Amino acid sequence: MNPTHDWSTTPVTTNLVRGAADLEQTPHGVLPHRLPAWARAQNTDGQLAMVESQPSGVRLAFRTGATTVELDVLPTKRDYVGAPPRPDGVYELLVDGRPARRATATGGNTLTIDMLAGTAETTPGPADTLRFEGLPDRVKDIEIWLPHNETTELGALRTDAPVEPVPGPGRKVWLHHGSSISHGSDAAGPTTTWPALAASRGGVDLVNLGLGGSALLDPFTARTMRDTPADLISVKLGINIVNSDLMRLRAFTPAVHGFLDTIREGHPTAPLLVVSSILCPIHEDTPGPCAPDFSEVSSGRILFRAMGDPAERAAGKLTLNVIREELARIVIQRAARDPHLFYLDGRELYGEADFAKLPLPDQLHPDAAAHHRIGERFAELAFGPGGPLAP
Template sequence: MPTDQHWTTTPITAALLRGALDLEHTGRGVRPHRLPSWARAQYPDPQLLMAESQPAGVRLALRTAATTIELDVLPTRYGFAGMPPRPEGVFDLVLDGRLAAQAVAPTATTVTIDAATGEADHRPGAVGTARFAGLPEGEKDVELWLPHNETVELVALRTDEPVRPAPDSGRPVWLHHGSSISHGSNADHPTGTWTALAAARAGVELVNLGFSGSALLDPFTARTMRDTPADLLSVKIGINVVGGDVMRRRAFGPAVHGFLDTLREGHPTTPLLVVSPLHTPIHEDTPGPGAFDLEALATGRIAFRATGDPADSATGRLTLAVVREELAHIVAQRAADDPHLGYLDGQALYGPEDYAELPLPDELHPDGAAHRRIADRFVAHAFAAGGTLAVGAR
């Protein structure tokens, strides 16, 4: 370990971060956000604020000769009362494009949510250190991917050699919006989410606006995407709209059109892919709202179920089958005047056969193996030659 006089402390600024759209200055350090402050102010919903502050896809991008890197952090970890603790968030160190090391912060603030009442118990934690030692000597590009499932306050960055922002990679920027699956729920680590895997395999720079429980066609999200520079765009729509039972068929179609209209104000000819929901049996033909499965909770397992009546789809309540039908129709209609717009049925990424082989552990979110499969298929459908997001598709 280097002696104290050999440490270099580098201020953590926006210049060192990729994938964050805002940087909040706290009393101790900075907190990355994936929605700008003006958007957060428009609807300060606790679920949305938790999701957007969890830095899925956010990473420190450094050029350095350091062999030891220490990052002082204070994560916030979320769990449910009476349930086993959720996996701790992981920091991934990517060296010259390859996952080289991982670390977990030793301490954290904890928030324990009572699933029955929604009340939360907050227990403050202390700042701890995620440490990476034994890195190869010489100049190299290092990315430190932050946990996708924990809010993280970044307090200090120390190294045994100076660091500077990594140079622009020159790779196309892929801006993606989706639900908890895009956010990375149930993935093993931050570079193991399907979005991060797909970005690495396709050779693009990811900006992940996947918000757990909060892909609801919000106008402020559309305006955020409109104003964010990007070379490639995708939106994965449907599961949260159905699971939250937030709108009917009459409202859904115009809301999708409005969201896409807003994107096109800022990105008129950027390749744009609309993705419908993955296969999710509980909501295929049964409307929401979704809810915790109380029988599963009684056994110490988190699972979800649909509480709607399938017969209500005839009167306009949404199911995943209805959402796919609507999205396919909307994209086909718009594509007549928008040659850069494409559609992908989410069941091509994860369908009934995949559910039989790799079932959703909680009936809603894929596990690590399924994230890897979804990434492989997304690359094949979207980024490969002929795909809507293929480099050079413009």
Template sequence: MSTRTGWTTTPVTAELLRGALDLEHTGRGALPHRLPPRARRRIPVGGLALAEAQPAGVRLAFRTRATTVELDVIATKRVHPGLPPLPDGVYELLVNGRLAGAARAPHGDVLTIDMTAGTAVTRPGPMATLRFAGLGGDDKDVEIWLPYDESTLLVALRTDAPVRVPPPHGRKVWLHHGSSISQGSNAATPTGTWPAVAAAAGEVELVNMGFGGNALLDPFTARAMRDTPADLISVKIGINVVNTDLMRRRAFDPAVHGFLDTLREGHPSTPLLVVSPIHCALHERTPGPSAVDVGAMREGRLRFTAAGDPAEVAAGKLTLRVIREELARIVRERADDDPNLHHLDGLALYGEADEADLPLPDDLHPDAAAHRLIGERFARAAFGAGGPFVTGSG
């Protein structure tokens, strides 16, 4: 559709999106989702509905000769009373795979989450226009990566030259599921989350199903992954099971088997990598749940503590060390009948020795530098020589 002279407005459709499993058209704009409608109808009360609508790894992708691109968005800004304001989410524009611009939406809807009262209230806000200029008039592939931590309504895409759907990229699709660390928590930018770093190094197309607080072996998540086309699959399991204190060992092992069984229903021979938790001193020997450090909150800082009792491990409570042992054993036993099933110890991505140089700022999530380190190490382990995701695997 034509707008001002020489400009074109292109409807935001699913054909222009990568990394999303659904696009919901609302009265205010198009909302990308990382779970399909059927799975969303199974979501219990809690944070998963918020997390799956935060577009981690989702990007607009198109081909154009445009020198200037404008994107109207309504971003959801989260506010936590008692804590400093969160930084605005970053939108990154890539040209032919290289960073060519970044922008932030300074305003939008406001979601106030009171972590002590357990309440969440949303106040509608205004639209923001992101502008990327000076892109050169050659024909090029453009991607706009959306923030990993801000739900974003896509209102309008405008360019000073026509836009078309890009041709098939020919790259393998990597489907990954994990916790807030996989979603990107505490990374600086959407392309700086560890899965995005690893995907760039491995030259694959990322579908990021990292859900903050919700890597909990939910059957509906497994079914969504089962039904999603993918050439490579990984699941990072552990930290959310511990810090929600959701399961005991008796329930954990069958839940892992059930999750993997469901994945294999749709992907019987796809390379499948099970990744255990990275180092987190809070829960190495102490079970969950995690709790907000009230003292730090009073000082305006967000930190977490472990509220479990190490003595309860003998009765079946889970720690990260227990989960690593269980996952290694489960994969080892299943691999006898499944040669495309693999295991990666999370301590190889971020271990105890790394904590001294790159401590977890809130005692739970890695910072931007640690995300890059984890992504680079994952790429070497998975996509490097002899890795389960190298070209020709599966």
């Protein structure tokens, strides 16, 4: 600890937190949510309740001369029955935008999920204290990115020098919505999910509404996006609608229009990019639902397989190719009166050649290397010169 400075405790409040819609007060401190309380009240899905509380893209941001930072955390770790243990969530500390320290938390609550039985049970556990030492002895901007896939309650923030908020994001705000792939799926850490990588390369400030299993055109998600301050917006649609077998083409088309209409109520002229799914061979031409396959669990793998019948496309069941074609058609139709609306085929981010070199380990989610590839390509195609979201 720096002996020339006083040890101080700073409450975690909204002026220190970025990427969250709401901070819920808990007995342990605050719990960041990526959907506001009114939207959560309209949801009855346990999957969405879990993933919106996982703080993908959420980080503490403050300015300080401290050389030591402590943060009390209470994580909720997931344990899937029949599956190998999941790695602990990673906390990443950045100094002036550059990675400086990584940490994991021990203890915490455990959420045990039985995918076959459809049950989930939480076992309470103790909080932990993260300690980041040896930071540069000068005034600097610090960000602590929370684990993208592990619900985390935040307790006391302690430093050996005073803390003040960083004034404003200083960059254009990019609001993104998508599935578990946008959420971060199997990325190596919170700053290396593909949206975080793309935001860093594109020089924009990320608000990530990637919601694992839950990019389902929910009206409350559209209203959340409508009400969230943003300069640049993207929505990545397709895979969850197919693998949940949620709707048919008849319902899909007006639902997309309604989702975009709602976003436009709050952001009438912001660049808005509609992105279709990356390549996912099991669902390219085969409808959902998608189900876990435990045939290789003894070797530490859970796979996914498509349960639908390709012949059911004639009855309006959705596949990724059907959705891509319809999204492109919708964007062309709307762009005639909305010149700030654009479309990107997700296979430009990850296509057949990428699948050959970096296959989806579980047939559904990209691995850490593929997240890097997707993030780099999105940054180039969307934020690069002439891109639809070029800041």
